[in-house]
Amino acid sequence: MLDIQDISVSYGDHQVLQGASLKVGPGSIHGVLGMNGAGKTTFFEAIFGRVPRRSGACTLEGRPLNQADMAYLETESFFYPMLTGREHLRLCAVSNPDFDINGWNMLFHLPLDQLADTYSSGMKQKLALMGALATGRKVLILDEPFNGIDLESSEVLYQVLSHLRRQGQYILLSSHIMETLTNTCDAISHLLNGQFIRTYSREEYPEMQARIRGGVQDKIGDLLKGL
Numbered sequence: 001m002l003d004i005q006d007i008s009v010s011y012g013d014h015q016v017l018q019g020a021s022l023k024v025g026p027g028s029i030h031g032v033l034g035m036n037g038a039g040k041t042t043f044f045e046a047i048f049g050r051v052p053r054r055s056g057a058c059t060l061e062g063r064p065l066n067q068a069d070m071a072y073l074e075t076e077s078f079f080y081p082m083l084t085g086r087e088h089l090r091l092c093a094v095s096n097p098d099f100d101i102n103g104w105n106m107l108f109h110l111p112l113d114q115l116a117d118t119y120s121s122g123m124k125q126k127l128a129l130m131g132a133l134a135t136g137r138k139v140l141i142l143d144e145p146f147n148g149i150d151l152e153s154s155e156v157l158y159q160v161l162s163h164l165r166r167q168g169q170y171i172l173l174s175s176h177i178m179e180t181l182t183n184t185c186d187a188i189s190h191l192l193n194g195q196f197i198r199t200y201s202r203e204e205y206p207e208m209q210a211r212i213r214g215g216v217q218d219k220i221g222d223l224l225k226g227l
Contacts (some may be wrong), residue, residue: 002170007056009046016042018194024170031185032174038191040174044141048072071137075144077128079116085127086112089134096136121148139170146180
């Protein structure tokens, strides 16, 4: 079990996360749903150790979680200059020499011998995803992994995530688009104002969608009438 308990993060006087907690089982994809600014990225960075926590603890299978357990796909990917895509993946796979770069690239069709800096945004997103997979880590944190990729690549990613689930990995995945999560996740937690207000099972997804859409409609309905 990946157990994330009572994560709180503040930037100065502004509290971004307030006691955020999740439990993720092995072979499970757990979605984090929230509007822009809800704290999804801060939550992931607090787990990964990128930002300091005011409180909270993370454990994996009964022991403290550390960075060597995790691969983190950020929303804004970074690549060292003057490296080809293949060289980037080799760096990512240093601790996982069995990673089959050419085999995985049969799914993503990247020009691996070109400089990564020359890639389009969608190609960079796919390279960053392959880099996360190349680490061979047990916990995958994927922040908006579908951003910028085309329809075919999105379908490939759905299949890849299902494959990783079957292999028993722990996967945390964020999106502000409900359909991305409902197509993928075993459970979805709704982050609002720095707290998880509810976790929905697959059977409860229709209720979740109706509740969130109803709330948005209530906010904008009168505004639209005046336009």
